[in-house]
Amino acid sequence: MFSGMNPDLEAPIYKGLNRYVNDGVQLMAAFEGAIAATAQPLRITTCGLLKAGKSSLLNALTDHIETELFATGATRTTVQNQTLSHQNFVFVDTPGLDATEEDDKEAWNALSTADVLLFVHDPGVGELDQAEINFLSELAGQPGAQQGLEERLVVILTRLDSNEEVIDAIAQKVQNQIKNCLGIEPRLFQISFTSYQKGKLEGKQKLVEYSRIPLLQQHIFENLARLHYQFEVLRQGRIDESCKQLINKIDLEISNRTEKIIFHGKEFDRAYEALTKDADKLISTLRTKFAAYNETY
Numbered sequence: 576m577f578s579g580m581n582p583d584l585e586a587p588i589y590k591g592l593n594r595y596v597n598d599g600v601q602l603m604a605a606f607e608g609a610i611a612a613t614a615q616p617l618r619i620t621t622c623g624l625l626k627a628g629k630s631s632l633l634n635a636l637t638d639h640i641e642t643e644l645f646a647t648g649a650t651r652t653t654v655q656n657q658t659l660s661h662q663n664f665v666f667v668d669t670p671g672l673d674a675t676e677e678d679d680k681e682a683w684n685a686l687s688t689a690d691v692l693l694f695v696h697d698p699g700v701g702e703l704d705q706a707e708i709n710f711l712s713e714l715a716g717q718p719g720a721q722q723g724l725e726e727r728l729v730v731i732l733t734r735l736d737s738n739e740e741v742i743d744a745i746a747q748k749v750q751n752q753i754k755n756c757l758g759i760e761p762r763l764f765q766i767s768f769t770s771y772q773k774g775k776l777e778g779k780q781k782l783v784e785y786s787r788i789p790l791l792q793q794h795i796f797e798n799l800a801r802l803h804y805q806f807e808v809l810r811q812g813r814i815d816e817s818c819k820q821l822i823n824k825i826d827l828e829i830s831n832r833t834e835k836i837i838f839h840g841k842e843f844d845r846a847y848e849a850l851t852k853d854a855d856k857l858i859s860t861l862r863t864k865f866a867a868y869n870e871t872y
């Protein structure tokens with residue numbers, strides 16, 4: 576996994592870390608990213624598979640309906656993280672997961688500094704697939720991520736308009752999957768971007784309500800905004816945890832290496848003792864032999 580910053584890998588601290596821990600660079604950069612985020616507005620970051628509807632969702636939430644700000648499309652569209660400051664929050668759009676390695680790396684760059692995670696899923700493909708479950712487990716495994724995850728994670732089912740008959744059943748399944756995998760029951764919203772867009776453009780309030788985007792906006796701009804202080808505390812927790820993880824990993828690696836050195840040191844001592852014993856025996860045997868030879872001739 577990757578951090579919220581692009582570290583200077585040539586810097587002595589990163590070179591040093593590389594010599595000790597495999598993911599030391601990522602952990603250090605996660606720590607630096609978390610520090611850099613202190614006192615910044617809360618970050619609301621999308622995540623989800625390719626074409627789940629992440630960018631459309633952010634256009635709806637930030638009212639970019641007529642002219643989209645976050646590019647959308649039928650084929651792989653978002654390849655770089657994109658941010659927008661809106662109503663005391665920073666909204667971050669990420670590339671679809673599981674498409675290419677670079678896209679995943681770019682998305683993780685944004686995810687490590689996210690306060691709120693909008694996990695976007697297309698119910699048209701059914702419940703969550705294994706790649707999504709693996710992603711959620713990895714997300715929960717990040718330093719300090721478990722704390723407050725129930726509030727930080729918001730699950731969004733898009734395309735309500737095309738999945739009306741099945742979406743409730745899928746929502747139930749998705750909630751069960753998340754409970755089984757993370758042990759939490761985060762809020763879940765079913766939304767329709769296209770209904771919201773049409774409703775807004777044509778002044779049809781019923782369509783706007785049907786899209787349930789206003790409900791999600793209310794949750795973000797009222798409920799989550801109220802939890803600002805709690806999110807600050809969670810940020811601090813993530814900083815502390817990434818420090819702790821890094822130090823623990825280095826400590827463990829140093830004690831593993833020390834054990835190996837002691838083991839090899841003992842092996843060396845034993846080999847040295849055996850050599851000197853053997854050599855002494857040989858020399859004394861030779862001396863006896865030579866003495867006997869001298870006496871004879």
Ligand SMILES: Nc1nc2c(ncn2[C@@H]2O[C@H](COP(=O)(O)OP(=O)(O)OP(=O)(O)O)[C@@H](O)[C@H]2O)c(=O)[nH]1
Pocket residue numbers: 624625626627628629630631632646647648649650651652653654669670671672733734735736737766767768769770
């Ligand atoms: N019918 C319907 N179509 C939607 C909805 N949300 C998004 N779409 C369409 O789905 C396609 C993909 O949407 P995007 O918002 O680009 O999806 P994305 O997850 O950002 O895609 P990548 O950035 O490529 O991973 C677009 O053609 C959208 O118009 C929705 O609620 N209903």
Ligand SMILES: [Mg+2]
Pocket residue numbers: 629630631646647652653668669670671
């Ligand atoms: Mg996109």
